[in-house]
Amino acid sequence: MSKFIEIIEVGPRDGLQRESTPISTDDKIRMIHNLVDAGINSIQVTSFVHPKYVPQMADAEDVCRGIKKKEGVTYSGLVLNMKGLDRAHDAGLTHVDMSISASDRHSRKNANISLEDALSSFKDMLSKADELNLNVRAGIQCVFGYYEPDVTQEIVLDIVKHYVEWGIESLSLADSTGMANPAQIKEMLSAIKPVIGEIPVVLHLHDTRGMGLANVVAAIEAGCTRFDTAFGGMGGCNFIPEALGNIATEDTVNMLHAMGYETGVDIEKVAQVSKHLQTLIGQQLPGKMYRLVG
Amino acid sequence: MSKFIEIIEVGPRDGLQRESTPISTDDKIRMIHNLVDAGINSIQVTSFVHPKYVPQMADAEDVCRGIKKKEGVTYSGLVLNMKGLDRAHDAGLTHVDMSISASDRHSRKNANISLEDALSSFKDMLSKADELNLNVRAGIQCVFGYYEPDVTQEIVLDIVKHYVEWGIESLSLADSTGMANPAQIKEMLSAIKPVIGEIPVVLHLHDTRGMGLANVVAAIEAGCTRFDTAFGGMGGCNFIPEALGNIATEDTVNMLHAMGYETGVDIEKVAQVSKHLQTLIGQQLPGKMYRLVG
Numbered sequence: 116m117s118k119f120i121e122i123i124e125v126g127p128r129d130g131l132q133r134e135s136t137p138i139s140t141d142d143k144i145r146m147i148h149n150l151v152d153a154g155i156n157s158i159q160v161t162s163f164v165h166p167k168y169v170p171q172m173a174d175a176e177d178v179c180r181g182i183k184k185k186e187g188v189t190y191s192g193l194v195l196n197m198k199g200l201d202r203a204h205d206a207g208l209t210h211v212d213m214s215i216s217a218s219d220r221h222s223r224k225n226a227n228i229s230l231e232d233a234l235s236s237f238k239d240m241l242s243k244a245d246e247l248n249l250n251v252r253a254g255i256q257c258v259f260g261y262y263e264p265d266v267t268q269e270i271v272l273d274i275v276k277h278y279v280e281w282g283i284e285s286l287s288l289a290d291s292t293g294m295a296n297p298a299q300i301k302e303m304l305s306a307i308k309p310v311i312g313e314i315p316v317v318l319h320l321h322d323t324r325g326m327g328l329a330n331v332v333a334a335i336e337a338g339c340t341r342f343d344t345a346f347g348g349m350g351g352c353n354f355i356p357e358a359l360g361n362i363a364t365e366d367t368v369n370m371l372h373a374m375g376y377e378t379g380v381d382i383e384k385v386a387q388v389s390k391h392l393q394t395l396i397g398q399q400l401p402g403k404m405y406r407l408v409g
Numbered sequence: 410m411s412k413f414i415e416i417i418e419v420g421p422r423d424g425l426q427r428e429s430t431p432i433s434t435d436d437k438i439r440m441i442h443n444l445v446d447a448g449i450n451s452i453q454v455t456s457f458v459h460p461k462y463v464p465q466m467a468d469a470e471d472v473c474r475g476i477k478k479k480e481g482v483t484y485s486g487l488v489l490n491m492k493g494l495d496r497a498h499d500a501g502l503t504h505v506d507m508s509i510s511a512s513d514r515h516s517r518k519n520a521n522i523s524l525e526d527a528l529s530s531f532k533d534m535l536s537k538a539d540e541l542n543l544n545v546r547a548g549i550q551c552v553f554g555y556y557e558p559d560v561t562q563e564i565v566l567d568i569v570k571h572y573v574e575w576g577i578e579s580l581s582l583a584d585s586t587g588m589a590n591p592a593q594i595k596e597m598l599s600a601i602k603p604v605i606g607e608i609p610v611v612l613h614l615h616d617t618r619g620m621g622l623a624n625v626v627a628a629i630e631a632g633c634t635r636f637d638t639a640f641g642g643m644g645g646c647n648f649i650p651e652a653l654g655n656i657a658t659e660d661t662v663n664m665l666h667a668m669g670y671e672t673g674v675d676i677e678k679v680a681q682v683s684k685h686l687q688t689l690i691g692q693q694l695p696g697k698m699y700r701l702v703g
Contacts, residue, residue, distance in 0.1 A: 325660035325698065326660075370591075403619045403653060
């Protein structure tokens with residue numbers, strides 16, 4: 116088993132998108148530079164979503180154009196539709212994240228579209244991304260259920276089969292509601308393995324119920340070596356105390372290093388980014404390690 | 410492997426002892442009754458420590474005498490010295506928790522005694538507990554280090570060997586600083602197994618670095634079936650934001666149930682105790698699940 120675990124920083128997107136205090140474009144760019152300086156080699160920098168829905172992401176283009184890109188580092192943006200693909204391309208990105216929800220209920224509620232229709236439009240988006248020469252990380256949200264166990268392994272496997280048929284280069288599985296438990300993580304990854312073959316799989320975990328790092332260990336035992344994390348455990352919502360964030364970059368990296376894995380990430384430098392954000396928003400972040408180091 | 414995991418509630422002691430808001434004796438007794446009503450079969454109710462050091466525990470005797478004891482439930486108290494043994498016995502307890510630290514540095518700093526001397530006085534306390542007909546859970550603190558990896562497997566094994574020689578009935582291993590990682594948990598438990606044999610082992614984990622539940626899973630995989638937990642993840646300190654608490658009863662039980670284990674504990678009822686304490690102290694507790702249920 117490889118001792119290297121890849122950390123994909125999603126804080127500037129998933130972490131900030133629900134943050135109510137406006138963060139300036141300059142601060143966002145500085146944050147991204149500092150995270151890359153901390154050894155992050157893959158970072159989701161923004162989301163191309165209508166500013167009416169996510170005002171924090173209204174400066175997506177300015178952020179992308181303002182970054183001094185470092186060679187060898189992947190900078191990606193989240194896109195939700197055809198227009199988002201054009202925007203990401205025009206902003207100079209080469210990598211995008213796109214996903215659909217495995218929960219039909221969530222898909223209808225969140226995106227006003229059935230799972231079936233979402234799958235079909237995903238195929239069209241893949242074609243367009245190909246035309247625009249954009250590398251796509253194809254994601255599935257709510258892989259472990261949407262606030263109740265409404266997603267079966269069959270539903271997930273069916274989406275993965277379509278993705279593989281359509282030639283995706285990378286798969287992302289999100290536990291969007293933080294419901295997954297370690298046993299379920301192992302079962303799901305084992306079931307997906309024969310279908311996905313050698314295509315890289317990334318796990319995107321939330322720590323809503325405290326199982327985040329337990330799920331990381333279970334996933335590694337099932338062969339997964341790539342994780343989305345957010346500095347300071349960002350990704351919750353100021354107004355909903357029970358909506359806790361992504362697994363924290365510092366906490367994840369600290370555990371991995373303690374267990375003998377390598378990540379190339381400097382915890383103290385990431386913690387400094389978290390502490391700076393804490394100052395900007397005037398609130399403690401959900402992560403733990405950033406309080407102890409940096 | 411047994412599918413039953415025993416949850417030992419330590420919130421009324423380890424959870425409250427560092428809480429600065431005074432909690433009334435009546436509130437403490439109600440808390441203990443409600444936790445037992447939630448299915449807790451083993452509960453640490455107080456600590457017999459000098460009130461000058463821990464004012465919150467000044468009512469130890471009153472709490473013990475005020476509890477309506479339910480048959481089949483184990484009520485225990487933490488004792489630090491000979492006087493504590495007398496106090497626990499006089500207060501009507503039949504079970505006590507006693508421990509020494511595996512970190513000589515911690516022992517000298519915290520208890521002003523070397524590890525060697527602590528071990529020798531522990532033997533005397535065991536004899537006295539025996540005379541008083543008190544059941545002892547013999548503990549080791551800082552099994553995984555005291556803020557740095559200063560404790561070796563050899564030191565821990567040496568203490569366990571002494572404990573076994575002295576006829577202990579139950580062993581408790583504490584990750585007092587929340588430093589342990591899942592790989593270390595497995596290694597330590599595997600090393601201890603041949604020495605401890607069939608004597609029950611309890612793991613006492615803190616979630617300081619977010620690895621609490623990951624360590625629970627690792628310990629279960631290594632054969633451990635007993636865990637100390639605190640309702641609401643209590644056990645931190647209001648004045649030290651980085652000192653986070655014990656693993657939360659609700660979070661632990663939720664994960665275990667999701668993974669197919671049984672505990673006999675009703676999460677919603679425990680969460681109600683946490684919510685009540687949150688109201689009393691006017692602060693959010695570190696636990697996660699209590700915010701989502703109850």
